[in-house]
Amino acid sequence: MHRSTDRALRYSPTSFLVADVRFMINWMASAGLAGLVSALSLIAAPAVAHESAGSGPAVAVASTCLNDPSWVAPQRPFRVFGNTWHVGPTGLGVFLITSPAGHVLIDGGIPGQASLIAENIRTLGFQLGDIKWIVNSHAHCDHAGGLTELLKLTGARLVASAADAPLLARGGQEDPQYNNRFPFPPVRVDRAVGDGDQLRSGDLVMTAHATPGHTKGNTTWTWRSCEGQRCLNLVFVGSLSAPDFKLVGNVRHPTVVQDFRKGFAKVAGLPCDIALAPHPGMVDFWERVAKRDAGEPDALIDPTLCRAYAADAREDFEAKLAKQRAEASASARTPRK
Numbered sequence: 001m002h003r004s005t006d007r008a009l010r011y012s013p014t015s016f017l018v019a020d021v022r023f024m025i026n027w028m029a030s031a032g033l034a035g036l037v038s039a040l041s042l043i044a045a046p047a048v049a050h051e052s053a054g055s056g057p058a059v060a061v062a063s064t065c066l067n068d069p070s071w072v073a074p075q076r077p078f079r080v081f082g083n084t085w086h087v088g089p090t091g092l093g094v095f096l097i098t099s100p101a102g103h104v105l106i107d108g109g110i111p112g113q114a115s116l117i118a119e120n121i122r123t124l125g126f127q128l129g130d131i132k133w134i135v136n137s138h139a140h141c142d143h144a145g146g147l148t149e150l151l152k153l154t155g156a157r158l159v160a161s162a163a164d165a166p167l168l169a170r171g172g173q174e175d176p177q178y179n180n181r182f183p184f185p186p187v188r189v190d191r192a193v194g195d196g197d198q199l200r201s202g203d204l205v206m207t208a209h210a211t212p213g214h215t216k217g218n219t220t221w222t223w224r225s226c227e228g229q230r231c232l233n234l235v236f237v238g239s240l241s242a243p244d245f246k247l248v249g250n251v252r253h254p255t256v257v258q259d260f261r262k263g264f265a266k267v268a269g270l271p272c273d274i275a276l277a278p279h280p281g282m283v284d285f286w287e288r289v290a291k292r293d294a295g296e297p298d299a300l301i302d303p304t305l306c307r308a309y310a311a312d313a314r315e316d317f318e319a320k321l322a323k324q325r326a327e328a329s330a331s332a333r334t335p336r337k
């Protein structure tokens, strides 16, 4: 299957079914995950009124965030490389980067799953109270939904792009693409960053790279992790996908096309030894982990991967854009009756 198509299909947040959530609630109830059950019951309870971004009246709806069971699937935490650890559920990239001066956590998962992430961190032997910063990649419910809970559990401060801070504060409401479809608990940014800004915790230096498009403030984060004398460039790539996005005539995000193109160029140009992502499939993460577990120690290392991901995403985006432009000009040519 073509990689970008595969990614778009697997991670397009458009296929939500209440039935899926009910299935998960039953499954979790049987697994004894009572806290998640109550949180997800709230999510699943009301009827869902979907609407297209930018069209029709704003309707407050319940969060429809959980559209993929893997986003709450328990996952054994493990070391990615050096001081970088995977602590998320199977279907979401949530990473802990440790430093004696205070750890950094990237992203917070969906609403109601903070306990899963917290438990993974404890399982590794780290203290929640030693997390100094939580960094958000972009203001969508599957990466920002658990931030409020995690900030409370850790006492950390939130770092996110200045451009996404308003969307985080609105809890995902009035998203330029999703409008009010995927709300999450509103959260205030303690430290707003822009392109090239650095976050320091002792020797750990993390750099923010603006990769807008998917959201206005979508951010890619880079840092170096070492094992002995071997140090590698790690990249948490911001999402570059545009599932069902309105790319032509989007009054809420008029620069969406230029923004996406900036993002593709930025990701393609980064020094990138290990690429990590908000959704593991974007960088074939689990396939690589399986190879590593099977005895290929460097299976996660691929300096071409950031470039390949950006190229795939760009191809997918340009095809969507061409189609939407053709449709727009066809409808402009249709005479009015």
Ligand SMILES: [Zn+2]
Binding pocket: 138, 140, 214, 239
């Ligand atoms: Zn997103």
